[in-house]
Amino acid sequence: SRSQQRPRKNAPLLISLSLLAGSGVGLLAARVYWMGNKPPNFSNSDNPAADSPHLLTRTLTFLHLPAANFWLLLCPDRLSFDWSMDALPLLRTFADWRNFQSLAFYAGLLFLVWYGLRGSPIVEKREANGKSHVTNGKSLTNGHCHHLHTDLGSPGEPGPTKNGTQNGTAKVHHNAPWDSLPPTGNLLMFFLALLTLPFLPATNLLFYVGFVVAERVLYIPSMGFCMLVTVGLRSLYVAVRSRRHRTLLLCSTVGLVLLYGAKTALRNRDWQSEETLYRSGIRVNPAKAWGNLGNVLKNQGKMAEAEGAYRNALHFRGNMADMLYNLLAITEGVGWDSLLNHILVFGPSAAYLNTGIILTSQGDVEEAKRTFLTCSQIPDENLKDPHAHKSSVTSCLYNLGKLLHEQGQQEEALVVYKEAVQKMPRQFAPQSLFNMMGEAYMRLNRLDEAGHWYKESLNAKPDHIPAHLTYGKLLSILGQTAEAEQYFLKAIQLDPTKGNCYMHYGQFLLEQSRPGEAAVMAERAAELDSGEFDVVFNAAHMLRQASLNEKAEKYYFHAAALRPDYPAALMNLGAILHLNGKLQEAEAKYLRALQLRPDDLITQSNLRKLWNIMERQGLRPAAS
Numbered sequence: 001s002r003s004q005q006r007p008r009k010n011a012p013l014l015i016s017l018s019l020l021a022g023s024g025v026g027l028l029a030a031r032v033y034w035m036g037n038k039p040p041n042f043s044n045s046d047n048p049a050a051d052s053p054h055l056l057t058r059t060l061t062f063l064h065l066p067a068a069n070f071w072l073l074l075c076p077d078r079l080s081f082d083w084s085m086d087a088l089p090l091l092r093t094f095a096d097w098r099n100f101q102s103l104a105f106y107a108g109l110l111f112l113v114w115y116g117l118r119g120s121p122i123v124e125k126r127e128a129n130g131k132s133h134v135t136n137g138k139s140l141t142n143g144h145c146h147h148l149h150t151d152l153g154s155p156g157e158p159g160p161t162k163n164g165t166q167n168g169t170a171k172v173h174h175n176a177p178w179d180s181l182p183p184t185g186n187l188l189m190f191f192l193a194l195l196t197l198p199f200l201p202a203t204n205l206l207f208y209v210g211f212v213v214a215e216r217v218l219y220i221p222s223m224g225f226c227m228l229v230t231v232g233l234r235s236l237y238v239a240v241r242s243r244r245h246r247t248l249l250l251c252s253t254v255g256l257v258l259l260y261g262a263k264t265a266l267r268n269r270d271w272q273s274e275e276t277l278y279r280s281g282i283r284v285n286p287a288k289a290w291g292n293l294g295n296v297l298k299n300q301g302k303m304a305e306a307e308g309a310y311r312n313a314l315h316f317r318g319n320m321a322d323m324l325y326n327l328l329a330i331t332e333g334v335g336w337d338s339l340l341n342h343i344l345v346f347g348p349s350a351a352y353l354n355t356g357i358i359l360t361s362q363g364d365v366e367e368a369k370r371t372f373l374t375c376s377q378i379p380d381e382n383l384k385d386p387h388a389h390k391s392s393v394t395s396c397l398y399n400l401g402k403l404l405h406e407q408g409q410q411e412e413a414l415v416v417y418k419e420a421v422q423k424m425p426r427q428f429a430p431q432s433l434f435n436m437m438g439e440a441y442m443r444l445n446r447l448d449e450a451g452h453w454y455k456e457s458l459n460a461k462p463d464h465i466p467a468h469l470t471y472g473k474l475l476s477i478l479g480q481t482a483e484a485e486q487y488f489l490k491a492i493q494l495d496p497t498k499g500n501c502y503m504h505y506g507q508f509l510l511e512q513s514r515p516g517e518a519a520v521m522a523e524r525a526a527e528l529d530s531g532e533f534d535v536v537f538n539a540a541h542m543l544r545q546a547s548l549n550e551k552a553e554k555y556y557f558h559a560a561a562l563r564p565d566y567p568a569a570l571m572n573l574g575a576i577l578h579l580n581g582k583l584q585e586a587e588a589k590y591l592r593a594l595q596l597r598p599d600d601l602i603t604q605s606n607l608r609k610l611w612n613i614m615e616r617q618g619l620r621p622a623a624s
Contacts, residue, residue: 016190024197028206044388044427045317046084050208051427060091062204064098067105069199069218073225076263079270080284081277083213085317087285109196112228116188187231194224275300287317294326303330349375349392356399365403372400376419390425397423398433401440410440431461438470450474465491469504476508484508499529506542515546522546526555533562537569544576552576560589567597575606583614587621 044051049061068088072079080087091098198220202209233253240246270280275296281289294309310327313320352375359368375396378389397420404413417437424430438453451474457467472487488505495501506521519542526539540555556573563569574589590607594600611621 016193020190020193021197024200028201044391046210047204047208047212048085049090049212050204052090054092057090057092060094060096060099060102061088063106064091064102065213066199066203067098067102068213069202069221070105070225071101072213072215073218073222076260076267078284079215079267080281080289082281082285082288083215084211085285085287087288088212109192112188112192116192188228191224191227191231195221195228196224287313287320290316291320291323294323298326298330306330349378349389349396352378353392353396353399356396360399360403365407369400369403372396372403376400376423390423391428394420394424394428394433398436402436405436405440405443408443410443413440429461431457431464431467434460435464435467435470438467438474442470442474447474447478463494465494465498465501468494469501472504472508476511481512497528499525499527499532499535501525502528503535503538503542507538510542510545518542519546519548519551522555523551526558530558531562533559533566533569536562537572540572540576549576549580553580565596567593567600567603570596571600571603571606574603574610578606578610583610583617583619586610587614 049058052058052061065088199217200206202211202214202217233249237246237249240249270276275293278289278293278296282293290309290313294306294313297303297306297309307327307330310323310330313323314327352371356368356371356375359365359371373396376393378393397416401413401416401420404410404416414437417433417440420433421430421437424433434453434457438450438457441447441450441453451471454467454471454474457464458471461467468487468491472484472491475481475484475487485505485508488501488508491501492498492505502521502525506518506525509515509518509521522539522542526536529535536555537559540552540559543549543552543555553573553576556569556576560566560569560573570589570593574586574593577583577586577589587607587610590603590610593603594607597603614621
């Protein structure tokens with residue numbers, strides 16, 4: 001009977017769905033394991049709904065997000081590289097019209113599920129009470145008669161009887177293969193599962209995620225969506241009997257494919273460069289897009305345009321500390337008081353944090369320390385956004401500890417770092433804080449505790465590059481050189497464009513008496529970070545230690561050009577010129593270094609040695 005056959009027919013579907021769901025659960029479990037069996041950490045701006053204290057807001061917004069994602073599949077008109085912050089405003093009341101979008105989406109989804117479970121009536125033959133009989137070469141359905149084309153059989157086979165049947169059975173001849181379809185219920189259910197199951201981790205149903213909308217999570221669901229469209233168009237083609245209507249359907253389908261192809265080509269143009277990508281996101285997420293565009297324009301030397309971009313970013317979201325810092329860094333005479341008043345409306349802790357960052361950039365370290373300390377002592381009572389306040393306080397403590405660490409006050413820095421760990425809210429990303437705690441313990445030669453915090457940093461963020469570098473240094477000190485090298489290589493693998501990674505690996509290679517490999521790393525680092533003084537200067541040092549003096553001279557010149565008034569750069573440039581026999585050029589660099597730092601004993605000693613050589617060679621010193 002049909003009731004007995006249905007489970008057998010559904011068995012392949014159930015197996016497919018089980019495999020799909022099982023693989024998804026396995027990948028999700030692996031991801032959770034790699035995150036240290038902890039939920040993801042993110043700021044409140046990454047997923048504002050998750051940080052909302054109101055259950056209604058969270059519920060309505062999370063119910064709407066799948067509908068918003070489905071609309072991106074259906075009509076990818078507004079796309080963006082980033083959907084955080086206020087790109088998708090929160091749904092706070094039932095009166096929000098977007099609730100009707102959510103309702104329509106879930107109603108359509110339930111209809112498709114019901115339709116798939118009951119099977120497609122278009123493609124199944126109806127029997128009496130909806131069933132089909134063949135009589136005298138005719139098909140009787142609910143009392144109506146339809147002529148059937150019968151197969152005359154192959155040579156040597158029994159022909160049809162007079163009543164059009166063969167052995168009592170009529171064979172239906174299919175003129176058009178599209179006119180008859182296999183049952184689509186199972187296909188429909190599988191494609192619905194392919195559309196929905198991979199998207200489940202992004203719904204905030206299992207745990208809060210660190211984004212509002214992320215187009216990358218639609219890659220696999222889009223496959224199910226495309227298959228659903230295909231099944232729907234094919235079923236519609238079968239249902240329509242008019243040739244004109246079928247032609248119209250085919251033309252519409254071709255037009256749809258061409259339209260989406262044109263959209264793909266236009267979107268590819270947005271991805272040609274960072275600048276075009278960030279400009280394309282302005283209408284969706286103006287705060288983030290303007291801020292990133294400002295960084296790109298600043299790197300291109302377009303300071304006036306960068307300033308305008310930073311101001312636009314602050315206009316849409318005024319509490320972005322990095323935008324305030326960047327704006328102050330490229331602007332002279334910026335309205336300091338107006339900037340502070342601008343950010344005070346977002347809470348005193350954010351204002352103190354931003355002020356401390358700006359004071360640090362200006363070199364006023366003592367005032368910055370007092371500002372961060374004041375921020376950490378602000379009570380969290382009667383505040384508009386207590387979650388943001390706790391994040392700002394933790395950031396203030398982190399920055400205060402970092403300043404103490406740089407001044408050599410490691411014990412005091414550790415006290416501050418531990419307070420930051422105690423006050424740290426759940427959404428705060430702790431990897432940098434944990435890594436700095438490890439650095440402080442390293443300076444105190446408490447290596448076991450340093451290793452513990454480096455591991456905590458990597459557990460919090462397995463792809464945190466600074467923790468790979470610092471932990472690699474620790475392993476090298478402990479004599480675990482093979483493991484240390486793996487961490488340096490992993491840091492390079494995580495970001496092959498970061499010169500600092502090659503620099504640290506090169507220093508490790510030098511310590512392992514592998515100067516040739518170290519020199520290769522040094523040159524690679526200097527090429528990638530040619531605008532970073534520390535990287536170029538250290539690269540020159542490493543090349544000199546590898547006895548590649550000509551190449552070392554090139555990078556010492558480059559470092560001195562980056563900081564023309566830095567005595568150490570000039571002294572080392574003079575030393576390499578001295579070694580390379582360029583005595584008069586070396587003398588000029590030594591003298592310039594002594595003008596900037598007259599009491600430097602190393603430069604004085606090198607200069608005396610240089611003059612002795614010049615006298616033996618009959619050269620007249622410039623200072624004589």
